[in-house]
Amino acid sequence: MCSSDLRGETDLPERRKFVYGGDVSAERDTDIALARISAAIGEPARARMLLRLMDGHARTSTELSVVAYVSPSTASVHPNRLKL
Secondary structure, three states: OOOOHHHHOOOOOOHHEEOOOOOOOHHHHHHHHHHHHHHOOOOOOOHHHHHOOOOOOOOOOOHHHHOOOHHHHHHHHHHHHHOO
């Protein structure tokens, strides 16, 4: 006997439910968007630059290179990866 039978919930197969009964299916577009965001901030230098920019102040690539521990020319390329 599966746990959903005990609760009287048989609308979705057991493998598609969380412990609390929520549906685990996701929209395909949501999966793609999340993967793109993860790839964009997955590089530690970009993540450090993004964290610094989240305060709303504009910064030059030289300033961002200091917090990201990269050269200014490398820092100027990273923001393009953050454009989604």
